[in-house]
Amino acid sequence: MDLKEHIINLPRKVYIGNNILEELSTYFAQLNLGSPFLFVTGPYVGKSITKKVLESIPQNKEFEVMTVDNATLDDVYNTEETAKRIGAKVIIGIGGGKSIDVAKYAAYKINSEFMSIPTAPSHDGITSPFASIKGLGKAVSVKAKEPVAIVSDIEIISSAPRRLINAGIGDTVGKMVAVKDWKLASKLRGEYYGDYTASLALMSAKHALMCTKIIEKDVQSGVRILMEALITSGVAMGMAGSTRPASGSEHLFAHAIEMMKPDIALHGELVGIGTIMMAYLHGIRWKKIKRALMSIGFPVRARDLGIPDEMIVKALTIAHSIRPERYTILGDRGLTWRSAEKIAQVTGVID
Ligand SMILES: NC(=O)C1=CN([C@@H]2O[C@H](COP(=O)(O)OP(=O)(O)OC[C@H]3O[C@@H](n4cnc5c(N)ncnc54)[C@H](OP(=O)(O)O)[C@@H]3O)[C@@H](O)[C@H]2O)C=CC1
Ligand SMILES: O=C(CO)COP(=O)(O)O
Ligand SMILES: [Zn+2]
Structure with missing residues (x-):
């Protein structure tokens, strides 16, 4: 130990x-x-x-x-x-x-x-x-x-524009993928995996999903749950001494887009789209995540955010190189153009 x-x-x-x-x-x-x-x-x-x-x-x-x-x-x-x-x-x-x-x-x-x-x-x-x-x-x-x-x-x-609220939900559902990536790195690379902080991050993602069911009827209750989830995720990072519990391949995709075109979308919007695609790669319930996001009017397609399809594919191919020390489902060599295009198409992010 x-x-x-x-x-x-x-x-x-x-x-x-x-x-x-x-x-x-x-x-x-x-x-x-x-x-x-x-x-x-x-x-x-x-x-x-x-x-x-x-x-x-x-x-x-x-x-x-x-x-x-x-x-x-x-x-x-x-x-x-x-x-x-x-x-x-x-x-x-x-x-x-x-x-x-x-x-x-x-x-x-x-x-x-x-x-x-x-x-x-x-x-x-x-x-x-x-x-x-x-x-x-x-x-x-x-x-x-x-x-x-x-x-x-x-x-x-809770009076903030709905787009900002939805972005927070996107940033938080991403923890489902981040924790999967962390577990994978622990199995394949022997990286230390903190069960407690991972559980906190996962709990915040579950609360964000719960929030999607409440927010349409009761914004204040939904936002309160979301705030608690965001605070919990921040605490998980503080306890881990790293953003590992809260940032995996879904964030790498978001960072790749932000590098190519800063401010094209909100951080949480990019993370939400990244989460759908990386959940597909991990074989977790990406359709459930996508449905939950769509139910609140979250932009799940590149074109909803004005992002060209090629930029999505390019981001997927370079994401692995942004933080090479943090192993994720993208591996060391990343995705080929063809596989990236397929992932984005199958998940409906691009046409
Ligand atoms: N440190 C960390 O661990 C993390 C950092 N981030 C970073 O945070 C940033 C993203 O934050 P985000 O909040 O999405 O983006 P911004 O801080 O850019 O805020 C987006 C816009 O929302 C406006 N705004 C904020 N509150 C309200 C409100 N109540 N009513 C109306 N408008 C409002 C802001 O106004 P104004 O122009 O007045 O600012 C701004 O124009 C990125 O830089 C990202 O990298 C994201 C996740 C984790
Ligand atoms: O956005 C973050 C967590 O939600 C921070 O992640 P990064 O360390 O990848 O910038
Ligand atoms: Zn984030």
Whole structure:
């Protein structure tokens, strides 16, 4: 048994409920977090949700707000500089995955606290200690800071556009494939397989499937289940000390598309499509996953997202090379053009 030191950093508190963003100052006090605070937000969320949140911060607390358009190294650098200039004690990401990742990585760089305030349930970076930053020379996420707390206001999150909610379901069902890939790597390569963290990731995927049955009738209940699933998946990554439980071949496909055409679709949308195809390769119930996604209006065809068929096939053929150290069903040599085309056609992703 490998008894090497393994340190797990987890969030101290998860606040979840309706209209709880008004309580932010109370949470700062409960967590003993001093000001100045630096809020990192996006252009849309900044003008709407963040503006409202700031109204509830007491006048004696110092804070500054930064707006980031993207999650690039430049955005991180600007955030770091601002945080140093104002002596920020906490960097707070408020918005979608990009704002949260910039805040998370900047906090890691300057060793300040990081707080996560998601405004959409579109990804599982909400709790994870990893960040996806463009410009680091990697398509995949890197180690960053775990959140001291997560504040999940279900009222706000469930009002996010349906596309963002569906993307979160796509990111989460992907764990079914990710865990299969991990098990395979353990069998074929002797890689360490963490049963406990794999179970957590799998449970989050099952909850995402459950969410597809509820969300049409009751958005708030569906989103609450989804948020718990996203938080659980993030915790699984934190415990594993790697994104292994949450990212396998389905993510490699998504990263391959993102490399070729950044921002062509939401992260979770690409992961959802990747999940259907990789579940087919693994011989697991890909039709059930596809049906569940279709039932919520999730874009399951390349053309629904405006992605050319050739790009899907190309992504399938290069996906294995993105993170060669993480063995998946794609193997070391990847798929041939013909087999990739067939997989995409059989699963109905392309015509
Ligand atoms: N760290 C990790 O482990 C993980 C990181 N990721 C990363 O996260 C990113 C994907 O996150 P995602 O959220 O999909 O994309 P974005 O952060 O790009 O957000 C998509 C859009 O949704 C908007 N938005 C957010 N909340 C609301 C709301 N309540 N109402 C209306 N619009 C809203 C954002 O506005 P605005 O313009 O104001 O930002 C943005 O325009 C990728 O960069 C991906 O790599 C994904 C999974 C895991
Ligand atoms: O998106 C992620 C988990 O959902 C992170 O995965 P990567 O480590 O592949 O970037
Ligand atoms: Zn993901």
